[in-house]
Amino acid sequence: MPLIAGLAFSALTTDSPISTVLLSTSDPSFAQVSSSTLGEDLSATAQSLFPSKPVSIRLALPSFLDRPTRKPILQAFKKAELEFPQLAEVIQLAHISITTEDHAPRNEILFHFSPTFAICRLVSTFVEEGIRESTALKETTVTIHSPSPDTNAIIAQFVDLAQAALAADEKHGTKIERIIIVDPNVTSTEATLSTWSQHQQSPIKLITIGFPSVALEAAKTALNFYESNRRLVIPHIPVIYRIGIVNADGFVYAFIPRHLVVPQSHSATFTTSKDDQTQATVSVVIGESPRGEENLRVGLLVLRDLPKKAKGGLAIRVTVDVNDVADVSVTAEDVESGLSEKTIIRNFLGERHWDELLEALETYELNEEATGGNVNATLPE
Template identity: 95%
Template sequence: MPLIAGLAFSGLTTDSPISIVLLSTSDPSFVQVSSSTLGEDLSATAKSLFPSKPVSIRLALPSFLDRPTRKPILQAFKKAELEFPELAEVIQLAHISITTKDHTPRNEILFHFSPTFAICRLVSTFVEEGIRESTPLKQTTVTFDALSPDINAIIAQFVESAQATLAADEKHGTKIERIIVVNPNITSTEATLSTWNQHQQSPIKLVTIGFPSVALEAAKTALNFYESDRRLVIPHIPVIYRIGIVNADGFVYAFIPRHLVVPQSHSATFTTSKDDQTQATVSVVIGESPRGEENLRVGQLVLRDLPKKAKGGLAIRVTVDVNDVADVSVTAEDVESGLSEKTIIRNFLGERHWDELLEALETYELNEEADVGNVNGGLPE
C-alpha cells in the first residue's frame, strides 16, 4: 500500500519532538499517527520513522530556515534513500488547517513555539472560494535563554507590538481577530488575556493546535499534490534546464538542451581518456554552466570491467532518455563488447532537486546555452 507522509518538527535540536502522519494513496480511511524525537543523526532518524518507504513526503519546518539551513535536512533524507521531501512552514500549515470558510480580510497572529525558540507572525488573511491569501505584516523570532520561558509574556509582548504596527498603518484595519498557537500546552491567565484585549472592542479568540494536526495537514497536502500529479497528463513538457554529462576534461556535453520539449532520446559516442582504462564514469548534471562542477549532479553510473586498450581505443555509447513523466534513464554501453550499465533518475524535472538546483545555479551567472564537448570527447575513469 503506497504511503504518503507528513512530518511536523517542533524544533531542530536533539530530542525535539517529531509528529508523523501516514496516509494511503489507495485507502481513504487509513490514517496512522505516531511520534518520535530528533536524534543526533538526522539521516538515521529519518530512516527509522517509516514502516516502508513513502512515495511522497512533506516536512513542516520552522519558518526562519533559509536554503543553507535546509540543505542538511534534505541531504539527510537523500542519504536515508527516501523520497526527496517537499518543504512547508509549521505555522503556515497550522493556519491552513483551520482556515476553511470564506471571509473578508482579517488580522491574525500566528505563533510556533519550540523548546528553544518562538516564531511570531502577524498576517492579514483573505479567503474567497476556498483560496487563501495571507499578507505578512510583521514577524519576530525569539530565542530562549531560559529552560522555562514565560510563553504568555512572549505572546502578550508580540500582540502589543502587533497592535502598534496596525495602529501606525490602518491599511489593514486595527482589529486582531484571532491568535493561533502551535503548542497544545499554552494556558492564559486573566492578566495576559487582559493585556491582549486592552486595545480591542471585542475579545481576541485564542486557538491552539498540536503538532500532530500540523503533520496531518502536511500529509493531506502531500497527498493532494501526489494525486494531482498522477491525474495530470502532459504529453509534451519543456526542459527548464539543460541535461548533460561531464567529460574527462571537466566540461559538459549537452544531451537535452534547455527548453527542448520531452519526451526525448539522444545518444552520443565517447572514448576512454586514459591508457588501459577499465572503467568509465558517466555523471549526469543539470544547469547552464559549461563547467561540470558548476552544475548540479543528479545521477551517476560506472561502466566497469572494460578491456584494457590505449587511450581512445574504446567506443562507449551513452544514451539519455527523458520520458513524459520526467523520469530520465541513462545507459552506457561498450560498443564492441556490448557491456552496459543503466541508471534511472526519477522525477528529474520536478521539485525534488529545487533547493540544490538553485544553489548550483547561483554559483555563476546564467549564460545562454553552451554545448562544450563533442562526440570524440573522453569519459573519466
C-alpha cells in the same frame, strides 16, 4: 499499501520532538499518528519513522531554520534512500489547516513556539473560492532561554507591536481577528478554541493547535500532490525543474519547461560564437534562473573537430530527449557535415545531489522563466 507521510519538526536539534502522520493512497480511512524525537544519527531517525518507504513525503520545518541548518535533514533522507521530501513551514501549514472557509481580508497573528525560539508573525489573510492569500505585515523571532517560558508575556508583547504596526498603516485596518498558536506540547490533532485578553483590550479569538495537526496537514497536502500528479501524468512523470543549456552569453536556453509531462523531445539550432571555432560546448542545467551559473549543471557535451568558419558560419542542431524514467539524452550535430556527439544523463535528478539543487534555487530565488531564446543562439567553445 503505498503510504504518504507528513512530518512536523519543532527544531533540528537532538531530542527535539517529531510528529508523524501516515496516510494511504488506497484507503481514505487510514491515518496513523505517532510521535518521536530526533536522534543524533539523522538518517537512522529518518529510516525509523516509517514501517515502509512512503511514496511521497512533506516536511514541516520551523521558518527560523536557514538553508545550512536544513541541509543535514535533507541529506539524511537521501542517505536513508527515502523519497526526496517536499518542504513547508510549520507556521504556514498550521494556518492552512484551520483556514477552511472563504472570508474577507482580516488580520491574524501566528505564533510558533519551539523549545528555543518563538516565531511571531502578523498577517493579513483572505480566502476566495477556496484560494488563500496571506501577506506578512510584521514578523519577529524571540529567543527562549527558559524551559518554562512565559508565553503570555511573549504573546502580549507581540500583540502590542502588531497593533502599533496596524495603526501606522491603516490600509489593513486595526482589528486583530484571531491569534493562532502552534504548541509542540499539544498532542492532539484537534484544535482548541478560547479567547485572549490583555491590557483591557477586547477579547481576541485564540486557536491552539499541536504538531500532530501540522503533520496531518503536511500529509494531506503531500497526498493531494501525489494524486494530482498521478491523474495528470499516468503513465508519465512531470519535469520538476526546467531543463536547459547555456548559451555563449551565459543565459539559459530552455528546452524542457518545468511541469511539462515527459517523455519529451525538443530541438533547436545554434551557431558558433567566435571566428574559427573548432569545438562547441553544450552545458546542461536544471533550475529556475535565466543565468546559467545560477543553476545546477547536470551534464556536459563537447562537439569537437568542427571546420573553421567565421562566427555564425556553422549550424549546430541540439536535441534534448527526456524519456519516461527521466533519463536525459543530449545530442549536438553539425548540420552540414553530420559530425555529432551524444551524452546520456541517467535519472538526472535521482542520482544528483538534491541539496545542491536546493542551494542553487534558494540562492537565486527568481520567479521568471528563461525564455526559449531565438534559433540563432550561440554555443561557447
